[in-house]
Amino acid sequence: MAEELRFFLRTAAYTAVIGILYWILSYEWAGSVMLAFVAVATGLVVVVFFLVVRATRGPLGDGGGGKVRRAGLAVARLVGFAEPRGAAGAEPLAAGLEPIPVGSVWPLLAAAAASMIGLGLVYGPWLSLPGVALAAITVWGWITQLDARN
Amino acid sequence: MTTAELQQRARGPVLAGERAGIVDFLTTTDHKRIGLLYLFTGLGFFLLAGALSLVMRAELTFPDLQFLDEATYNQLFTMHGTGMIFFFASPVVFGLANYFIPLQIGAPDVAFPRLNALTYWLALGGGLIAFSGFLVGGAAAFGWTGYVPLSGPIFSPGSGSNLWIIGLVFAGTSGILGAVNFVATIFSMRAPGMTMFRMPVFTWNMLVTSLLIMLTFPVLTGALALLFIDRTLGGHVFDPAAGGSAILWQHLFWFFGHPEVYILILPFFGVVTEIIPVFSGKPVFGYRGFVFATMLIGVLSYSVWAHHMFTTGVVSNLFFAITSMMIAIPTGVKFFNWIATMWRGRLRFQTPMLFCIGFLLMFLVGGLTGPFLASPAIDYAVHDTYYVVAHFHYVLFGGSVFAAFAALYYWLPKMTGRMLDERLGVAHFWLTLVGMNLTFFPMHLLGLEGMPRRIADYPASSGWTLLNVIISGGSAILAVSILVLAWNVVASVFLGRGAVAPDDPWGGYSLEWATSSPPPHHNFTALPPIRSERPVFDARVAASAVRPEAAEPSVPTDPSADQETDRG
Ligand code: HEM
Numbered sequence A: 001m002a003e004e005l006r007f008f009l010r011t012a013a014y015t016a017v018i019g020i021l022y023w024i025l026s027y028e029w030a031g032s033v034m035l036a037f038v039a040v041a042t043g044l045v046v047v048v049f050f051l052v053v054r055a056t057r058g059p060l061g062d063g064g065g066g067k068v069r070r071a072g073l074a075v076a077r078l079v080g081f082a083e084p085r086g087a088a089g090a091e092p093l094a095a096g097l098e099p100i101p102v103g104s105v106w107p108l109l110a111a112a113a114a115s116m117i118g119l120g121l122v123y124g125p126w127l128s129l130p131g132v133a134l135a136a137i138t139v140w141g142w143i144t145q146l147d148a149r150n
Numbered sequence B: 001m002t003t004a005e006l007q008q009r010a011r012g013p014v015l016a017g018e019r020a021g022i023v024d025f026l027t028t029t030d031h032k033r034i035g036l037l038y039l040f041t042g043l044g045f046f047l048l049a050g051a052l053s054l055v056m057r058a059e060l061t062f063p064d065l066q067f068l069d070e071a072t073y074n075q076l077f078t079m080h081g082t083g084m085i086f087f088f089a090s091p092v093v094f095g096l097a098n099y100f101i102p103l104q105i106g107a108p109d110v111a112f113p114r115l116n117a118l119t120y121w122l123a124l125g126g127g128l129i130a131f132s133g134f135l136v137g138g139a140a141a142f143g144w145t146g147y148v149p150l151s152g153p154i155f156s157p158g159s160g161s162n163l164w165i166i167g168l169v170f171a172g173t174s175g176i177l178g179a180v181n182f183v184a185t186i187f188s189m190r191a192p193g194m195t196m197f198r199m200p201v202f203t204w205n206m207l208v209t210s211l212l213i214m215l216t217f218p219v220l221t222g223a224l225a226l227l228f229i230d231r232t233l234g235g236h237v238f239d240p241a242a243g244g245s246a247i248l249w250q251h252l253f254w255f256f257g258h259p260e261v262y263i264l265i266l267p268f269f270g271v272v273t274e275i276i277p278v279f280s281g282k283p284v285f286g287y288r289g290f291v292f293a294t295m296l297i298g299v300l301s302y303s304v305w306a307h308h309m310f311t312t313g314v315v316s317n318l319f320f321a322i323t324s325m326m327i328a329i330p331t332g333v334k335f336f337n338w339i340a341t342m343w344r345g346r347l348r349f350q351t352p353m354l355f356c357i358g359f360l361l362m363f364l365v366g367g368l369t370g371p372f373l374a375s376p377a378i379d380y381a382v383h384d385t386y387y388v389v390a391h392f393h394y395v396l397f398g399g400s401v402f403a404a405f406a407a408l409y410y411w412l413p414k415m416t417g418r419m420l421d422e423r424l425g426v427a428h429f430w431l432t433l434v435g436m437n438l439t440f441f442p443m444h445l446l447g448l449e450g451m452p453r454r455i456a457d458y459p460a461s462s463g464w465t466l467l468n469v470i471i472s473g474g475s476a477i478l479a480v481s482i483l484v485l486a487w488n489v490v491a492s493v494f495l496g497r498g499a500v501a502p503d504d505p506w507g508g509y510s511l512e513w514a515t516s517s518p519p520p521h522h523n524f525t526a527l528p529p530i531r532s533e534r535p536v537f538d539a540r541v542a543a544s545a546v547r548p549e550a551a552e553p554s555v556p557t558d559p560s561a562d563q564e565t566d567r568g
């Protein structure tokens, strides 16, 4: 199992355990829900990585030795003290990345639109409505920019 | 680099490669320029928030009110705290991460360059929006923690408070987007051979920091949205009179707020872990130990939030005292590893190293008052006093700011192609060290004597005057120290008076030193083979084996010093 996956797994495991403990000790809602949120969110990342990105999978043990040794090694690899076997974790995860653009005005305009919408919430719709219009233009420019160059 | 090229570069100020005009910066998607924008924005807000603190100190020097009223003072400490946390420290973290994560893992840029630019502009917009409250009849005045009901519609009706909320939502959104970008970059853009356990510790710490951001900033952003609804649309989420809960705000805020303090220190632990080995001429002691200590701090920080709420009487003080004290263990591991790294090393006391040693000492003071505050019995006595103010300034100033200065002296040559002046750097260090201790140490004593935080005056009969005079004097020294730094940066970089920086001025270990200073647009023309967590060091040793004169004298070549290079 690749380090990228174990990285999230550790947080999921810790927050799941501590969340249960916290609930039993305090019966306090807000914190229990937030700990559960963290456990579920990171757990979902693990599941999705495991299902979608093949490079994160890989055997935990190496098949050799007795049961106890194999189990110990599997735990060590899960926690991260031993390297995963094979390529898992050694190579970066292949992902479809966008080409690196030379430059772009759209991020600046997107933030300007967001500022107009945000300030409009304070000062009134005369500011947020133009902001929404600018946001629409920006989204269009953003998603078509790289196509146009290629 | 040939002499002719050096001479050509020596002529004018150099910033981020080719000369860039304002339009280039406004439309840039280059992680290096975005990094610089973040850094200088952060420093700008540092000056602004620092100026606010000087005004506060001027008022507090002597008893009674001199030139401020309480309402103004409230705005000052609120915007000082907000500015320092959200618009100075966070942008500096993001600036360093932006610049150096891709370089350290051998990538040409971050995974989503345009998203990266957006995160910067959102952060800048958020800062301007939050501070614009000063221009429209008063900024937020309820402390950086925004506790309800004080921050609710009844006690804080002004639009400055709404602007504070919007500004923080921007900062939070920007942080989430940036964190996603860093994780994607680290997971999918590492150079061949750069396994996870060969990544520099700074990059590792930024990975853990990014996860903290991704999981806790949404909580803050959500809480702020609810507060905004309560304030403007008649919501009652935090209004106990209508069945809401005021304590809920504190839970939500601190579920974000405590991890936030780790978001502001873990990257700087990383910085220090980069610098100390290089200036000790040794590999870092216990590389894996560092990485796992970081991860342990990361996960533990999710379960300590209510140590800020001991005195409310409605949280499990035992649970939070135990979990909080546990964080001292991985932090202690780091301290021992730093000391072991320096042990019997060939120490070079240049400015970056001086600030790292200052960091170790000052953060230790702040770190030691932490377990005291984490004991509910003690916290009941000193909660909301200057003892707390002393504690968090030792960790934030003595920790984050010292390490940020170390990073500046260490990495600015790489970023700008100019060395900073060493003599001014040493002067800056000593002024900062003396000023910081004079400013923040007496606050411990004031706190123990019972002086509350967030007050604009105190009676002469309290006997607190002398300590307050010392504190204000110390903050004046800090102000001078910042001027020294500012002059150093302006003169060396912008006026081009600094010596031209070679590719690797310090004898560094990680990949950013394998490219030019500043790096070209796509970062690398060639990468050395990556077989350990110190590829540049390995390449230097390999080169010196072929041509002994290629090894720099400052770098140890005795075999005992690089035993550890084959790990990973
Ligand atoms: C430049 C030197 C600094 C000085 C002279 C200074 C001074 C002060 C003073 C006088 C207060 C108000 C205390 C009170 O009335 O309760 C304060 C609060 C605060 N400071 Fe600083 N400070 C400095 C740097 C920093 C830095 C670098 C950070 C964080 C990175 C920081 C974060 C805070 C926070 C979070 C608060 C609490 C605000 C609140 O009560 O809501 N300060 N500081």
Ligand SMILES: [Cu+2]
Pocket: B257, B258, B261, B304, B305, B307, B308
């Ligand atoms: Cu805390």
